[in-house]
Amino acid sequence: MLVGYARVSSVGQSLEVQLDALKDAGCEKVFSEKRTGTTTAGRDELAEALTFVRDGDTLLVTRLDRLARSAADLHTIVNRLSERGVGFRCLQQSGMDTTTSTGKLLLGVLASIAEFEADIRRERQREGIDRAKAAGIYKGRKPSVDAAAVRSLRDQGLGGSEIAKRLGIGRASVYRALQANNAQC
Structure with a gap:
């Protein structure tokens, strides 16, 4: 049986393209979720897909990064599948089929490249943020709590819980x- 797994990182993204590709590839069952792929923790549909597949099945994804973002996670998942007699295929990396020796080799190479690209992207992002901070352009997000309103209500003799209730914020935000x-004083 062909079993598909589709994932996007955020609620605003669409799974439609992946779902169509997996159905077109012949998947009889498809698991999908909108969760970050930086870790396998909390990815309930992935866990369910890995539990669902049986000996002789093949798990399909459209791209490697839909399954895992690190080489370690990818190898762990694929080893878990292999131990249960389940194959793994990736549609957009056509040679990616762990039921063949070439596919296993390609898995290792592509996983390493994907992890390398993610590391380079993080480094460039960090460098850009550091440059923007040094230039005074990047100051972080705007405060979500009106500190002046908090102080004003406190000066009126209100306690933290009442201030939080009136401003619609958490008590911890009031105290911060x-x-x-x-x-500052």
């Missing part, structure tokens, strides 16, 4: 705003 104010 007050603490930041004290640190």
Whole structure:
């Protein structure tokens, strides 16, 4: 049986292209989710797909990064499948079929390249943020709590819980705003 797995990283992204490709490839059952791929933790549909597949089945994904973002996670998943007699295929990397020796070799090479690309992307992003901070352009996100309103309500004699309720924020945010104010004095 061909079993598909599709994943996108955020709720705003569409699974449609992956689902269509997996169905066109002949998948009888497809598991899909909208979760980050940086770790396998919390990916319930992936866990269910790995539990569902049986000896002789093949798990299909459209691209390697839909299954795992690190070579270690990818190898762990593929080894788990192999131990159960389950093959693995990747549609967009056509030689990726772990039921063949060439496919196993290609898996290792492509997994290493994918992890390398992710590391390079993170490094470039960090360098860009550091440059923007040094130039005074990047200052982080805007405060979500109006510290002046917190101080004003506190000056009126209100406690943390009441301030939080009136402003629609958490109590911890109230105390952080007050603490930041004290640190500035």
